[in-house]
Amino acid sequence: MARRQPREPNRPELSREAVLRFIADNPGRTSKRDIAKAFGVKGDERIALKDLLADLQAEGVLAGGRKRFGVPGALPPVGVFEVRGRDDDGALLAEPVNWDEDESGERPRLPVVQDRAKTAAAGIGERILARVVEDEAGLRRAEVIRILERKRSLALGVFRTMPGGGGRVEPVERKQLEYSVRPGDTKDAEDGDLVEVEPGPRSRIGLPVGRIVDVVGSLKSERAISTIALHAYGIPHVFPKAVLDEAERAGPATMAHREDWRDLPLVTIDPADAKDHDDAVHAADDDDPANPGGMIVTVAIADVSWYVRPGTKLDGEARLRGNSVYFPDRVVPMLPERISNDLCSLREGVDRPALAVRMVIDANGEKRSHGFHRIMMKSHAKLAYEQAQAAIDGASGDVAPEIVETMLRPLWKAYRLVGHSRERRQPLDLDLPEKKIKLDAQGRVEKVVVPQRLDAHRLIEEFMILANVSAAETLEARRQALIYRAHDAPSLSKLESLRDFLRTLDIQLAKAGTLRPSHFNGILRQVKASEHENLVNEVVLRSQSQAVYTPENIGHFGLNLMRYAHFTSPIRRYADLVVHRALVTALSLGEGGLSREDEDNLEQTAEEISRAERRAMAAERDTVDRLIAHHLAERIGETFDGRVAGVTKAGLFVQLPTYGADGFVPISTLGNEFFHYDEVSHSLIGDRSGHGYRLGDPVEVRLKEALPLAGSMQFEMLSEPRELPRTTTSFHKSARRKRVGRTDKNVAAKVRKKR
Template sequence: MARTKTGPKDAPELSREAVLRFVAENPGRSSKREIAKAFQVKGDDRVALKTLLAELQSEGVISGDRRRFKMPGALPPVGVFEIRRRDEEGALLGEPTSWDREEDGDPPRLPVRIDRDKGPAPGVGERVLARVVEEDGDERHLKIIRVLEKRRTVSLGVFRATKGGGGRVEPVERKQLEFMIAPGDTKDAADGDLVEVEAGTRRRIGLPMGVITEVIGSMRSERAISSIALHAHGIPHIFPNAVLAEAEMAGPAPLEDREDWRDLPLITIDPADAKDHDDAVHAAPDDDPSNPGGFVLTVAIADVAWYVRPGSKLDAEARLRGNSVYFPDRVVPMLPERISNDLCSLRENEDRPALAVRMTVSGDGEKRKHSFHRVMMRSHAKLAYEKAQAAIDGAIGDVDPQLVETVLKPLWEAYRLVRMARERRQPLELDLPERKLKLDAQGRVDKVVVPMRLDAHRLIEEFMILANVAAAESLERQRQMLIYRAHDAPSLSKLEGLREFLRSLEIPLAKSGELRPSHFNTILTHVRGGEHESLVNEVVLRSQSQALYTPENFGHFGLNLTRYAHFTSPIRRYADLVVHRALITALKLGEGGLSAEDESAMAATAEEISRAERRAMAAERDTVDRLVAHHLADRVGDTFDGRIGGVTKAGLFVQLPTYGADGFVPIATLGAEYFHYDEAGHALIGDRSGHGYQLGDTVEVRLVEAVPLAGSLQFEMLTEPRKLPRKTGSFHKTAGRRGRKGRDRKNVASKVKRRR
């Protein structure tokens, strides 16, 4: 079709080829108006342009609508992309969000190039604004401009097939919608498969329609429950082939340029079921006459930095994961087993490379000096916590008596000194027992246990804390950039809320001066053994700031330390690996130190691994909730003893101590009277009776609903509300507002009546 004759003489020719060339060269700005402007189309020529565009569309040569035409399969130079997954090499893959599947088929998936200087990398499930870059001799890829948001269009659920094809997707979160799936939109999902579903058309009647975009796996597997959490939180859990290949190529570290410490009787003390051992310890009396009663402590940590080098695929994967994730049914490791369970695991009687710190403590437990060494070591014994404790308590069992005399007893004597220093330092001493789920062979809850806290646990913890402090001190002394493990003091607003709550229990909290952990410990000691012990422990915990990783040092409030860095677990935490590299660089300990990119991206790395830590904690918590909900699904109607673990405007969260999970009691089911929410007092209080429920109360509840997929339990309160202590200011504010609203409504009603 030639250009219409009525157009301006200098206008470009309006032809099929010219329009197609314009659309191809101008992706993202090829609307009908822009095409008309480019070809100077006016008057009657608009009809010719409309006809031409309609012909090109009907032939499938261009796609889109009058607002944006494009070549089929074409991408705009800049657009919004969704990070959907990763390829076999571990690269993140982005899909354009505006892609029309009906017209253009499956969308392209472009690898994302990460610029560490521009902030943390996006995660799977996030939306980004990105530029499509095509360089000579290279494939197209995405360059991130900025991260926009977590995706909202894709939900996770379980496919339930129906007769005749199609089915529905049952959501794994209560807030998500249930979708109907047409026969052609199942992507061959089988009944019971965990799937990703994208919202389709809404209908006036019935469930909204959806399209399955990805089949994740069967919910009949033993690890199905933790699989939900992995995908819901976007946690990488399958190692790319390139990462596994790189790990398999690694070999034993050489002795060259290392100190030979293989004769030093270092030992590992870990949980009985531990598969990797990244720390070993040793202690001996100090023979320096100037340090009477002192000890020399040695902590040796697996030399992960030797194997995981900056810029390697192993390093990129470890940084992406941030940390290992621990579920009741499995561990999702930060590093492949070849590294974590083999080459870097400090196995008994096997040579292993390590980064060790030798610390001298005085007779009163204070650290006098320390030094770092890159060594080759050999663990002389592998002990479980319980076995080490039994041996030191006199029940030697199968532990070598000579090991008890020459290794264990010096360790316990050194711990006694370090413990003295800890007690003088007075870190925050919260008493919050940890519960662990034990599963049966089918992956279901068998029992819930509270592991006993032994001196063996405390010994390893204190030695690790001391080593972490030494790492931070050495790097500061060398003016070397590092990532701190920081824990800020409670905010003023949280302290004021805590102060008001404690006032209701007639427990003072000083207003003036700088609060230290010892102030909180005094309060915790005051309530120990009393009716408010668990309540006060819980509220004090909630008043604390969240610990995080940062290149800026603002101390560790909980441990009452001015400087602190994670150094002792590089197998399972990326922060520790960065600290190892920093020490290697600062102290000139050989290969595997910080790269220039490591240093320039330190802030972004700290932010990214802090986010990964929070992600892991949420996934672990969700998995426990789902496992318990599955376990209790056939006990609807049964009664349970619980404890109020959360108070909100909407109702009460009740913890079941036996199972370590929460259920919800809606406020509307509590009784006939109106319940005020006392935020500072962590309570719901009846407006007429003054009776109510408070955080920490022991209560009896009946299970009325269990939703296993969502990990949700709903209870009915059976315990009558109790008379609560003197109410806090926040109660009087909410009660006053409600009273004023009631009086205002009455006044308005009387005025209307008078007008009538």
Template sequence: MTISKTALPDRETLLRFITENPDRATKRDIAKAFGLKGDDRVALKSMLRELADEGLVQKDRKQLTRPGRLPPVTLIDITTRDSHGGLIGRPANWDDEGQVAPAVAVRTARATGRSAKAGPTAGIGDRVLAKIFPSKDKTGPAYTARVIKLIDRRKDASLGVFRAMPGGGGRIMPIARQAQELVVDDDHAKGAVDGDLVEIQVSRAGRYGLARAQVLNVVGSVASEKAISMIAIHDHGIPHIFPDRVTAEAEAAEPATMAGREDWRQMPLITIDPPDAKDHDDAVHAEPDPSPDNKGGHIVTVAIADVSHYVFAGSALDREALKRGNSVYFPDRVVPMLPERISNDLCSLKEGVDRPALAVRMTFTGTGQKLRHSFHRVMIKSLAKLSYSQAQAAIDGTPDDRTETLLDGVLRPLWDAYEAMRSGRDKRQPLELDLPERKILLDEQGKVDRVVVPPRLDAHKLIEECMIQANVAAAESLERKRQGLIYRIHDAPSLAKQETLREFLATLDLSLSRGNLRANNFNQILANAVGKPHETMVSEMVLRSQSQAIYSPDNLGHFGLNLMRYAHFTSPIRRYADLIVHRALIGALKLGDGGITAEEEAALTDIAADISTSERRAMAAERDTVDRLIAHHLADKVGDTFDGRISGVTRSGLFIALPQFGADGFVPISTLGLDYFVHDEAHQALTGQETGLGYRLGDSVEVRLIEALPLAGALRFEMLSEGRKMPKGARSFHKAKGASARGRRQPGTRAPRGRR
């Protein structure tokens, strides 16, 4: 900021200077910057005292700062990474319980230039002393930091496999990538035996030889499936133990009362969830609209657990929930965002129990057009807890004792309303990529029993459409009130991805229009491929062309759902984004305590970035766990043959999906045969130069399992199916079309046989 040294600055100029110059904002610095002397210095002192009395500035020793602003040198705890791999931290000493601690982008890479200084190398979990600068990038964290000194290395436990050594003690074979092998003395082994998965902490790192560690906890045999999800938890740095203060806060919570709530306990709301669900955060109800102006219309009510009543901004519960971002679901366990006292008890809409909720009542026409909606803070009492299959069976004509009494008064009105909403959905034309979701079922011992594709019932679609409409209503209400919020946004495919898809579709005589694409453009492609040999292949490529959905305070719309505005509102038990939207609604609509704070509003960009990162972290951990579980399950089936499908084509080889297991493995290009194979990106194919035979995305193939590595979650296959004749374009050998490699038959393997 350029300073004019002519007169005492006004309040606004003074505040702006303190904000923009946190490292030179003492009274002396300010007087020097503005050229103040004599009586002007006395007047400056008086002005600064007034600003402090009004809470507009605060003093840290001699340094002046704005409230909620970080001092120029701050202790930072590095907690996560952004989407580009950069380190993100938060101030270690943040005393204001009512404010969200700002995110800080931590720079540790070596700078360039004569005067550049290299900061110490730091990583996730470390505490550093850092120089703080206000960020110029308004889309990222509010601050950037240059590391001055590494204060404390991460001390929480890491995982490894204990390998016993003759004479006692053992070595730790690391689980985490790029970690080093460690030595454990016998008196620090804590009873671990060979093959145990253990939590360890480095106790001494000598200058020579392997570092030494001590075992903190024996998780169990690494050969057991129960250990596999714990590997992912540690590998991805997912917080899984609630601090004592958080647990105490949850245990001290008392059930909500009727104060400030409408009494909706007589409304026959019901929950419909998977049969093994432990928490129930949404309940639904529908009835015909009695208004003569809306004949054939419906009133649909969605009630969502009022988590904001128990989790206030800035509380220990809130800070831990933001740190986790979302619940993480593994086949054998759930790492919840909130303690069970909140998620499975006070905020679970249990049958026959009074529970606080935030509800939206929506009116639809008979053709699914939403006419109006309103939000209410209520007390409900769920009439029944049903499973998807139970509700569907009743509608299909085979009710049980529980659903028979609900059929006419509760279930049929819901299905009638769904038929109307479905008509509206069909007109909207969201992206119709209905890919099957596989579920791993474990037996009583925690071992993989089988992998199933649960049926996709109308009951699932009914609840899904109710939740989508409630989410839209939340975004609309907050926009109408000009209230800041976190949207769930899904951008259109990038131009590069569009062009890649366009080139691929051209090889199948399919076309993708240019210009401003909408979801129905992709639906037309999917419809044209139905029943064709390349149907699966086209679905895979359309899926890959899509952008990733993220959270943002800036609305870009939701391309996949074909919606102009969309905000997650319906799962505050397991998603922090929904909790923010609840608070925003409570504040904007004046529904009582627990509304969004000014500090939260100012931090929405940081919060959205954090929870988007947490979501990606959870998805990666869940995917890695499934890969490891399946590899573990198939480890004793090496040598067996399987029917698979080519799910990926790269310069290095082919990825093979096993539909019956929901797993992927790899066939290296060097094992495909003696031909010289070319990678054709446009055709998504590997083609032999001599024979013209090859393999293409979506092809059904037979493979033999050669290797299964449970800890890495990796499967390696041998191709048994002979390649098929490739289209002429797929045999173009221009270098621009991709790299090529000569297949080399491995010793002990036979030549490919014909496809079955």
């Protein structure tokens, strides 16, 4: 029998109270080895320590036991957390990843604290390394040290119950797996609920297992399709209570630092179904003898900067959202309705604060000068695009004659002047009509329309471009930091691909060093009204760079402008709000300007809102795909007229022009010959016949499969492959000969080497 070691002097006594006190005081040193070292445990005392720890666990006052012990419900000083939601104040909430709910109860949710100057902004679904800190009131928070993993791989799906408990999760995204859920991991989800599932370990047989971590809502609702996109892309769509409360407390703007422009007959021209009106316009002849034939154009924009101040909860939420998101069945606004649809909406006959730019235009349509003013205005008329166009065209309508003569005719006169300047500037002029989905009362697709492009639309667009240019010029002149809307020239690789493609149509593209939007416009004019018009427009569009927000000015290639900043839509774009604040600061126009912290974080802000814009575009596109797939799911076997909208090694994407959605034709189903993918000509070409399918080709297809939740459709090609232009087939055959030649040489080289 081993002899007990004599206790060393001043060594702490090993007791349950002492062990629990040590664990509470030293949360970072609570392994069995740490405890043994602290109490000087040696020899057979290790058995006593083991028994003591086991008793404490059995009593439920101690948790853990693998690598670390702790008081149930206690958190480590530093740990890995997953951001899982937001509280009523809009603050992010994070849960510890390593947490045993059986031993320690429900996972705690801690408010996330992050310093934007030190770490990138964390978002819902991401994992962070955080330090647990406690304030004077005893409230624990997770202070971000760094982001460990961007956007956790949670899968979104529809829960289907199974007899005997548990269920399975049907995928709602392309290429997503189906999961089996055990009875204890359903989180009380009901059949048909949209859920988030965390994948578990993969097994070799059966469905992969997952655990439901959140129940999003029921797919039986009218807004189910857009709800999928909101959660798939992590788009914030519910305003925290603190944000709504802050918006409700806002009151009318004062006249401090404002000019009274309420007598100026400004008019709003918007879509017929618009709920907010953030821009108003006015035009009049310039009576300055030095500017004969010139005009003065005024653009007034809702003064959102007065209501949404830096550092407020409204500002934090607007920055998080980045922009409003537009789905066929709803709009997810950047700002609460109290701000966007009420206090900042330029309603007819109501006093509203605004930031206005007064621009002097000469007889050639060139802007001679401009000036910004913080004003109080009153809209004198609210018109829809169609109303304004009908009135100016002389059609009978409900627009009063005095409005036509005093407001609309001067606007159209100024628009004609500005049009001369646009023609000389020659911005990129792509002709790609945008489709709009109309839904019925049940949220189902009723029809798809292509809204008519009117001069009324173009008039507002041109005046907004002028105002945006003026904002950038003013801020640059004042050396004030700002966020530009930048569009870089096409990359050399994309230009080379475009040049190769155009060569197959016997069209030449100028060298990269001299390229301007006018060169692309010349190409588009060459194919106008020809069979290649849609094809060339698509390929030219794909060759362009993506527009972004940035504090660095690289110009706007598409608009052919040296400097450009978004100023005209602060209700729906955070970038515009930043530009408003910058103008307020630079011109000393009163309260609500750009803070020093805002200026220091402009680069990060630009990156965040650029990501938000791309996120919104992807979500909007996926929602349209799901709606159309849902609409056509009952028409399996029917034939449709389509157009080849994409060519890949795997097959063809065919767009249905009537609906504006794509379906896929696998290459294996195309015919009895092998089809080669020609990247240069955007074609699939038959190995024997030389016939094939090309981007932009009109085709007839049969619908074979429609998966509404995934927004996926599969077609069967009914159109025979057509004879392609000689330039395409000759290029393809030449490329094949080169490949075959290279292969033969490689084989010969290997034979020689073996010899």
